[in-house]
Structures are given as C-alpha cells and as structure tokens.
Amino acid sequence: xxxxxxxxxxxxxxxxxxxxxxxxxxxxxxxxxxxxxxxxxxxxxxxxxxxxxxxxxxxxxxxxxxxxxxxxxxxxxxxxxxxxxxxxxxxxxxxxxxxxx
Amino acid sequence: xxxxxxxxxxxxxxxxxxxxxxxxxxxxxxxxxxxxxxxxxxxxxxxxxxxxxxxxxxxxxxxxxxxxxxxxxxxxxxxxxxxxxxxxxxxxxxxxxxxxxxxxxxxxxxxxxxxxxxxxxxxxxxxxxxxxxxxxxxxxxxxxxxxxxxxxxxxxxxxxxxxxxxxxxxxxxxxxxxxxxxxxxxxxxxxxxxxxxxxxxxxxxxxxxxxxxxxxxxxxxxxxxxxxxxxxxxxxxxxxxxxxxxxxxxxxxxxxxxxxxxxxxxxxxxxxxxxxxxxxxxxxxxxxxxxxxxxxxxxxxxxxxxxxxxxxxxxxxxxxxxxxxxxxxxxxxxxxxxxxxxxxxxxxxxxxxxxxxxxxxxxxxxxxxxxxxxxxxxxxxxxxxxxxxxxxxxxxxxxxxxxxxxxxxxxxxxxxxxxxxxxxxxxxxxxxxxxxxxxxxxxxxxxxxxxxxxxxxxxxxxxxxxxxxxxxxxxxxxxxxxxxxxxxxxxxxxxxxxxxxxxxxxxxxxxxxxxxxxxxxxxxxxxxxxxxxxxxxxxxxxxxxxxxxxxxxxxxxxxxxxxxxxxxxxxxxxxxxxxxxxxxxxxxxxxxxxxxxxxxxxxxxxxxxxxxxxxxxxxxxxxxxxxxxxxxxxxxxxxxxxxxxxxxxxxxxxxxxxxxxxxxxxxxxxxxxxxxxxxxxxxxxxxxxxxxxxxxx
Numbered sequence: 001x002x003x004x005x006x007x008x009x010x011x012x013x014x015x016x017x018x019x020x021x022x023x024x025x026x027x028x029x030x031x032x033x034x035x036x037x038x039x040x041x042x043x044x045x046x047x048x049x050x051x052x053x054x055x056x057x058x059x060x061x062x063x064x065x066x067x068x069x070x071x072x073x074x075x076x077x078x079x080x081x082x083x084x085x086x087x088x089x090x091x092x093x094x095x096x097x098x099x100x101x
Numbered sequence: 102x103x104x105x106x107x108x109x110x111x112x113x114x115x116x117x118x119x120x121x122x123x124x125x126x127x128x129x130x131x132x133x134x135x136x137x138x139x140x141x142x143x144x145x146x147x148x149x150x151x152x153x154x155x156x157x158x159x160x161x162x163x164x165x166x167x168x169x170x171x172x173x174x175x176x177x178x179x180x181x182x183x184x185x186x187x188x189x190x191x192x193x194x195x196x197x198x199x200x201x202x203x204x205x206x207x208x209x210x211x212x213x214x215x216x217x218x219x220x221x222x223x224x225x226x227x228x229x230x231x232x233x234x235x236x237x238x239x240x241x242x243x244x245x246x247x248x249x250x251x252x253x254x255x256x257x258x259x260x261x262x263x264x265x266x267x268x269x270x271x272x273x274x275x276x277x278x279x280x281x282x283x284x285x286x287x288x289x290x291x292x293x294x295x296x297x298x299x300x301x302x303x304x305x306x307x308x309x310x311x312x313x314x315x316x317x318x319x320x321x322x323x324x325x326x327x328x329x330x331x332x333x334x335x336x337x338x339x340x341x342x343x344x345x346x347x348x349x350x351x352x353x354x355x356x357x358x359x360x361x362x363x364x365x366x367x368x369x370x371x372x373x374x375x376x377x378x379x380x381x382x383x384x385x386x387x388x389x390x391x392x393x394x395x396x397x398x399x400x401x402x403x404x405x406x407x408x409x410x411x412x413x414x415x416x417x418x419x420x421x422x423x424x425x426x427x428x429x430x431x432x433x434x435x436x437x438x439x440x441x442x443x444x445x446x447x448x449x450x451x452x453x454x455x456x457x458x459x460x461x462x463x464x465x466x467x468x469x470x471x472x473x474x475x476x477x478x479x480x481x482x483x484x485x486x487x488x489x490x491x492x493x494x495x496x497x498x499x500x501x502x503x504x505x506x507x508x509x510x511x512x513x514x515x516x517x518x519x520x521x522x523x524x525x526x527x528x529x530x531x532x533x534x535x536x537x538x539x540x541x542x543x544x545x546x547x548x549x550x551x552x553x554x555x556x557x558x559x560x561x562x563x564x565x566x567x568x569x570x571x572x573x574x575x576x577x578x579x580x581x582x583x584x585x586x587x588x589x590x591x592x593x594x595x596x597x598x599x600x601x602x603x604x605x606x607x608x609x610x611x612x613x614x615x616x617x618x619x620x621x622x623x624x625x626x627x628x629x630x631x632x633x634x635x636x637x638x639x640x641x642x643x644x645x646x647x648x649x650x651x652x653x654x655x656x657x658x659x660x661x662x663x664x665x666x667x668x669x670x671x672x673x674x675x676x677x678x679x680x681x682x683x684x685x686x687x688x689x690x691x692x693x694x695x696x697x698x699x700x701x702x703x704x705x706x707x708x709x710x711x712x713x714x715x716x717x718x719x720x721x722x723x724x725x726x727x728x729x730x731x732x733x734x735x736x737x738x739x740x741x742x743x744x745x746x747x748x749x750x751x752x753x754x755x756x757x758x759x760x761x762x763x764x765x766x767x768x769x770x771x772x773x774x775x776x777x778x779x780x781x782x783x784x785x786x787x788x789x790x791x792x793x794x795x796x797x798x
Binding site: 018021022023030093094096097098099100 | 773774775776777778781782785
C-alpha cells in the first residue's frame with residue numbers, strides 16, 4: 001500500500017466534486033459536490049497523518065473538525081436552498097443572478 | 102521735598118563720577134562721558150515724536166484735546182534739557198550714542214543722539230522756549246477748528262528739530278531737516294481755507310527744497326570723500342589736517358552745504374519764504390523764528406565749524422568769504438525791508454532774517470561762539486516779541502499796525518514785555534542782545550584785522566544794521582503802543598496762559614546775555630567748546646570788549662531809537678498818516694522787497710509752471726495713463742489665461758478621472774454575470790495560476 005493510491009483516490013474525488021460544483025444546475029447537487037471535495041481533503045489529511053507518523057495525529061483530528069463543520073454547513077446550505085426554493089419555486093443556480101453587474 | 106532734592110543731587114554726582122576720567126578738551130574738561138542721563142537722552146527726541154502721533158490718533162478723546170500730551174512732551178524735553186544744560190555748565194558732557202540701522206556697502210546708516218555742548222544748548226532752547234510757546238498756544242489757539250491737529254503738527258515740528266540737533270551723522274540730520282520742513286509746511290498752511298496761506302506753505306516748502314538739494318549734494322560729496330556720514334569722521338579728518346579726497350572737494354562740499362543752510366536759515370536771496378511763513382498761527386512763527394527751523398542752518402555750520410574754519414588751509418576756508426558776504430548782505434538788506442512793513446509779524450519776520458544774517462556773518466568771520474551766542478539770546482527775545490505780537494493780534498483781530506496804536510494802557514503786560522524784547526533785540530545794556538550782538542561785531546572786526554579783508558566791509562554793514570534794527574523797532578513800538586487807538590475791536594489784556602509765557606521769556610531776554618560777558622564770566626564759551634577743541638582750532642570770537650565798536654554801536658542804536666521816536670511817535674488823525682515818511686527811490690524798492698519775489702515769479706516759477714505743467718499733463722495723459730491702461734489690460738489678459746487654464750486643464754483632469762472610472766466600470770461590469778459557478782471556476786483558475794507560478798519561481 002503506497003501513499004500514491006490514496007492520493008489518486010483523493011484527487012479523483014476532488015476533481016469530481018469540482019466538476020460538480022461548476023457544472024450542476026441544481027443547488028442541492030452543487031452542495032453535494034462540495035461535500036465530495038471536503039471528503040477528498042479528509043482523505044488527504046488522514047493519508048499524510050499516517051505517512052508522516054505524527055504522534056499527535058493532527059491530520060486525523062483536523063479531519064474530524066472538517067466533518068463536523070461540513071455537517072453544520074450542509075445544515076445551513078440546505079436551509080438556504082429550501083428558502084430560495086420556496087420564494088422562487090426553483091433551485092436552479094443559473095437563475096440566481098440578482099447580483100449581475 | 103528736601104530728601105528728593107538731595108537724592109537727585111547724589112544721582113547727578115554719581116553720574117558725574119562714573120565718567121570722571123574723560124577725554125581732553127578746551128576750557129571745561131568734559132566730566133561726563135557716560136551714565137544713564139546721557140544714555141537715555143534719546144528720550145528727548147522720541148517723546149515729542151510719539152506724542153505727535155498719539156495726539157493725531159487719540160487727541161480728540163482727551164479732556165484737553167491733546168494739548169496736555171503736547172505740553173507734557175515738550176515740558177519733558179525742557180526739564181531734561183535744563184538738567185543737561187546745568188550739568189554741562191558744571192561738569193561738561195560729551196557723549197554720542199549710536200544704533201546701527203542698516204549697512205549699505207561700506208556705508209553704515211546709523212541713528213544716534215549727540216549729547217554735547219552744542220546739542221544740549223539746542224535741547225535747552227527747543228525745550229524751554231517750546232514749553233512757553235506751547236503754554237501760550239493753549240490760549241491763542243482756543244476755539245480753533247483744528248486745535249488737536251495743530252498740536253500734533255506742532256509736536257512733530259519740535260520733534261523734527263530735535264532729531265536734527267541730536268544727529269551724529271548727516272543722514273539723520275537730513276531726516277530731521279526734512280521732518281522740520283514738512284511739519285513747517287503743515288503749520289504754515291494751518292488756515293488752508295485761505296488760498297494765500299496755502300501759497301505761503303508751498304513757497305516755504307519749495308524754497309527749502311531748492312536748498313535741500315544743495316545740502317544733499319554737499320552731504321554726498323562729503324560722505325563719499327570721507328567714507329562715512331558721521332560728523333566725527335569728517336571732523337577727525339579736518340582736525341588732523343589730512344589732505345585727501347575731502348580736501349580736494351572741500352570747497353564744493355562746503356559751498357553746497359552752506360547753500361542748504363542758507364535755505365533753512367533764510368539767507369539772502371533764499372530768504373523769501375520766511376516772511377510769507379507768517380501766514381501760520383503766531384505761536385508757530387514764534388517757535389519757528391526762535392528755537393527751531395531757522396536756527397538749523399546756523400547749527401549745521403556750527404556742527405561742521407572746524408571744516409569751515411580750516412586752520413590747515415586744506416578745507417573749506419574759502420567758503421567762509423562767501424558766508425560772511427551772504428550774512429552781511431542779509432542782515433543789511435532785510436533789515437531795511439522791515440522799516441516799511443505794516444504787518445507787525447512781517448516786521449518781526451524781516452528782523453529775524455536780519456538777525457540770522459548776523460549769526461551767519463559771525464560764522465563766516467570764524468566766530469563760532471559769537472554766532473551761537475546770538476542764536477541763544479535771539480531765541481528768547483524773538484520768541485518774546487512774536488508772542489507779544491500774537492497777544493496784540495489776539496486783542497485787535499488784525500495783523501496790521503495801522504489798526505493798532507495806544508495799546509500801552511490797555512495791555513500793560515504785553516507792553517512792558519514787548520519793550521524788554523525790543524531793548525534786547527536792539528542791544529541796549531544790560532539786555533541779552535547787547536552782549537551777543539557786540540560779540541559778533543567785535544569778532545567781525547577781529548577777523549578783518551586778521552587778514553579777512555571783506556570783514557571790514559561787513560563790520561560797517563553790521564553797524565548800519567544795528568541802527569536799522571533800532572529804527573524799525575522804535576517804529577513798531579511807537580505805532581502799536583503809543584498814540585490813539587485806531588482799530589475797531591475792543592482790545593483787552595490777554596488771558597493768563599498767554600501772559601505768563603511772556604513774563605517767562607522776558608526774564609530770559611534780560612538775563613540770557615549774562616552767561617558770556619567778556620572779562621567777567623565767559624561760561625558760555627566753555628559750554629560749547631567741550632566737543633571741538635577750539636583753542637587749537639583758533640575760534641576767532643572776541644575775547645574781550647572792543648570798546649570803539651561797543652561805543653559806536655550803542656551810540657548808533659540810541660540815535661536810531663531817538664530818531665525813530667521823533668519820526669513815528671507823534672500822533673496823527675490816522676495811523677497811516679503817522680507812518681507817512683517816504684524816501685523816493687528807496688521806499689518803493691523796499692515795499693516791493695527788491696523785486697526778488699517778482700523775479701522768482703516771472704523768472705523761475707511761471708516759465709516752469711506753464712510748459713512744465715503742460716509737459717506733466719502730457720506725460721500724465723500719455724505715459725502714466727498708458728502704463729495704467731497697460732497694467733489693466735495685462736491683468737485682464739492674465740485673468741483670461743488663468744480662467745482658460747482653470748476651465749480646460751483643471752476641470753479637464755477631474756472630468757477625465759470621472760469618465761475613465763465610468764468607462765472602466767462599463768467594461769468590467771460584463772465580467773459580473775451573477776453566476777456563482779462561473780465565479781467558482783474563475784477562482785479555481787486563479788488558484789491554479791498561482792500554484793503554477795509558485796512552482797515555476
């Protein structure tokens with residue numbers, strides 16, 4: 001088991017997430033894609049924690065923080081999307097262009 | 102009070118002791134060369150000048166309308182001058198304080214104050230005579246519409262004279278000279294509603310300017326050849342008899358400075374302004390003819406005396422011949438004019454010119470002490486006579502003696518003081534004028550015997566002048582105080598503020614001559630001699646009475662008084678009838694003042710006024726207006742340029758900034774699509790670019 005395999009998984013997961021954030025039209029799916037990116041970062045954290053043999057395991061603790069924050073983020077994100085949907089009967093991010101210059 | 106006097110005495114003694122090791126001199130050894138009394142003597146000059154400005158600005162708000170300031174300042178000068186005068190008489194004072202004002206090249210411009218015998222005598226004269234005249238003026242000018250302004254100019258007049266006599270250099274002397282000139286202009290033209298008075302003021306100013314031009318030239322020649330404006334530097338060269346630039350140009354410098362003195366001291370033929378200056382109020386005439394202004398020329402000759410005396414024969418000794426001739430002609434010719442005048446002030450004015458002629462003649466004869474002694478005594482009795490005449494004018498509301506007569510009983514104080522002044526002027530023993538005039542005549546005779554040939558001729562003129570003086574004064578007294586009153590007003594004795602100064606001056610008119618009696622007490626000679634070592638310089642003044650001259654002149658004077666009384670004493674129906682004797686050719690000549698005024702008018706004034714005025718008008722219309730219009734147009738052009746710069750460049754900058762910002766916004770707003778995903782893509786690209794850059798560099 002080399003570190004490379006874990007990093008490939010992380011990179012792939014991050015790229016999928018990024019692709020989803022940029023291309024998905026549905027706001028919920030954009031949020032899901034963000035979760036994918038966060039998961040990729042977590043994999044990287046844990047991988048390097050083991051690889052570097054950190055006695056304090058900062059990488060693993062940090063990934064726990066990220067999971068907790070991600071949960072909170074999803075909670076707020078879903079709430080915002082829900083309110084947008086209620087107001088506009090749509091969750092399409094392309095239509096949310098009130099800030100257009 | 103006793104304590105105060107004692108402490109004051111100690112003060113003076115302490116002041117005297119400080120400078121006991123003093124410089125050498127003739128007669129009285131100068132005992133005082135420092136101490137606060139001389140170091141603070143600049144106050145004598147400054148106080149009247151400050152008072153003049155204070156009166157001009159705040160005088161009207163004061164309870165006595167500025168008179169108190171004027172009198173206070175001149176009384177200060179009088180008291181300070183008296184203290185210095187007595188200190189100089191007992192101890193001798195030589196002090197010179199200077200403050201450097203500016204340096205121009207190698208010339209230092211200095212303001213200073215001289216405290217020596219000559220200056221102290223002038224401080225004393227200006228202060229004491231001025232004090233009495235100012236007191237008199239309070240009553241005389243009462244009710245005048247420009248009362249406050251009069252006292253402001255009067256203080257300036259006294260202050261200007263003090264600047265002049267305190268000057269240790271020619272620059273400050275000229276400053277004082279011009280201050281006196283301008284304030285005399287203001288005072289002579291005091292009643293400017295009457296156009297004649299304005300003419301008189303203009304005449305005085307312009308005649309003085311002619312001589313001032315000569316004074317400037319002389320001062321410049323002297324300063325350039327010596328390298329300094331200070332009298333000390335000039336006299337140093339003279340006393341040591343150094344031949345150099347000064348001795349080369351001495352004649353022209355001496356002549357030019359003498360012409361300057363001729364103007365202020367009203368010498369023939371520049372005397373024409375002085376009789377016309379009678380247009381001013383009488384107190385002005387009194388001060389102008391006694392202690393200030395006309396004495397300036399004599400003072401200047403006295404200040405530069407070693408230069409004119411010229412022991413070494415290198416300097417302006419030749420000018421003295423001109424001086425004595427001018428003085429002799431003046432004393433004789435103007436004395437004659439006084440005989441035919443009806444205006445009492447003009448009689449006295451011509452008398453003043455004549456007496457100044459005596460002083461100048463004495464200077465020309467090399468008699469420093471005699472000339473200044475006559476200046477000293479003349480100041481008192483001529484001020485007395487003028488104030489007496491003012492008292493008469495105040496009473497009868499006319500200047501003309503044909504409106505007077507018989508005032509002896511109605512105005513006793515004026516009468517007796519006027520008689521004292523007359524006896525002092527004509528030179529009757531023991532009044533002041535006797536000693537000073539006799540000293541001049543004796544000195545002129547001495548000069549004649551000492552190789553100055555022309556002096557014998559001047560001596561004859563001086564003796565005839567003594568006769569003429571007594572004759573016109575006898576006439577004036579007879580026509581005003583004796584006979585029947587011919588005027589229309591109701592004369593009465595003048596108020597006390599006018600009577601007391603007359604009494605004060607009468608005291609001096611009797612006693613002022615006693616300070617220099619040959620063979621008895623010659624203190625005056627020593628008082629003035631402290632600065633210039635005169636024994637070494639050979640002051641030609643007579644050391645003793647010259648009995649033949651003394652007896653002849655006294656006989657002439659007494660004869661003249663008797664003749665004058667016989668001619669004019671008899672009463673007649675009209676005053677004009679009393680004054681009717683006429684000598685065919687002489688009288689018209691005298692009444693027209695030798696046609697000198699007409700000569701100046703048609704020879705100088707009119708030719709200048711006509712074409713000159715036209716030339717000035719042309720210059721004014723073409724050159725001055727052109728310059729003014731040019732300046733205006735130039736200013737307009739500049740304004741237009743500024744306006745176009747403002748509206749184009751400055752406004753343009755602001756507009757360009759605004760427009761640029763707007764255009765940038767128009768372009769950049771296109772990138773703000775409002776799409777979140779696009780922003781995310783941009784930031785991802787940005788991150789990649791940054792990472793790539795990190796890796797590369």
